[in-house]
Amino acid sequence: MLIIENQNYEAMSKKAAEHIIERVKQNPFLNLGLATGGTPQRMYEYLVEDYRKNGSDYQNVKCYNLDEYVGVSKDNKNSYYHYMKKNLYGHINIKEENTFIPNGMAKCLEHECREYEEKLTLSGGIDLQILGIGENGHIGFNEPGTPFNASTHIVQLDSSTRKANSRYFSTVEEVPTHAITMGLHSIMKSKEILLLVSGENKAEAFKQLTSGKITTDFPASILQNHKNVKVMECLGLNE
Numbered sequence: 001m002l003i004i005e006n007q008n009y010e011a012m013s014k015k016a017a018e019h020i021i022e023r024v025k026q027n028p029f030l031n032l033g034l035a036t037g038g039t040p041q042r043m044y045e046y047l048v049e050d051y052r053k054n055g056s057d058y059q060n061v062k063c064y065n066l067d068e069y070v071g072v073s074k075d076n077k078n079s080y081y082h083y084m085k086k087n088l089y090g091h092i093n094i095k096e097e098n099t100f101i102p103n104g105m106a107k108c109l110e111h112e113c114r115e116y117e118e119k120l121t122l123s124g125g126i127d128l129q130i131l132g133i134g135e136n137g138h139i140g141f142n143e144p145g146t147p148f149n150a151s152t153h154i155v156q157l158d159s160s161t162r163k164a165n166s167r168y169f170s171t172v173e174e175v176p177t178h179a180i181t182m183g184l185h186s187i188m189k190s191k192e193i194l195l196l197v198s199g200e201n202k203a204e205a206f207k208q209l210t211s212g213k214i215t216t217d218f219p220a221s222i223l224q225n226h227k228n229v230k231v232m233e234c235l236g237l238n239e
């Protein structure tokens with residue numbers, strides 16, 4: 001695990017965007033795994049800025065998102081589909097048919113999970129996966145207790161996760177109770193992982209991620225077993 005310290009959120013976001021841009025240049029057919037949430041937001045702005053200025057080309061790039069809420073439609077402003085459109089897909093030349101997000105409105109959610117996992121496998125695998133991390137150690141929506149061998153599955157969200165995400169809703173009750181998420185096994189198959197961690201509230205999670213015990217109680221700890229993980233942090237731990 002390579003830890004890259006950054007002065008602040010701006011610097012971290014810029015560096016993460018530059019990393020993605022470099023990978024897209026090296027491989028125009030890149031399979032990119034993407035995350036939502038507050039942490040990668042500025043990184044997406046940098047990607048859009050770069051696209052406008054330098055015309056980085058996404059026409060053959062395929063993007064696979066980690067997760068989506070169950071029961072939230074694409075046009076709902078809290079859907080991750082909407083987030084991706086607003087923050088990235090609506091501003092670069094990626095083809096709609098090359099963007100993949102689990103469908104939380106699917107009639108049969110189990111079938112949707114199987115199909116999503118199949119798409120990941122058929123793609124040849126994620127070349128670069130971007131991750132955030134929850135205070136409870138979740139990556140994607142793999143909450144504590146998720147088996148390490150899980151593929152894409154339906155998850156009941158932890159109350160702490162619903163509370164953390166309630167900032168985007170009017171009340172915590174409005175936050176969906178379930179989601180579809182790529183599993184820990186799906187994530188671990190990625191060739192390269194870039195995890196971003198920002199904010200004082202994530203300092204403990206960072207510690208457990210980088211030097212804690214590998215345990216399903218802290219799902220992100222499994223990343224210690226991955227051969228190519230970069231953790232970009234801006235926690236101000238050494239200031």
Ligand code: PGA
Binds near residue numbers: 135139
């Ligand atoms: P955040 O979410 O970037 O909004 O903190 C990260 C996560 O919960 O995985």
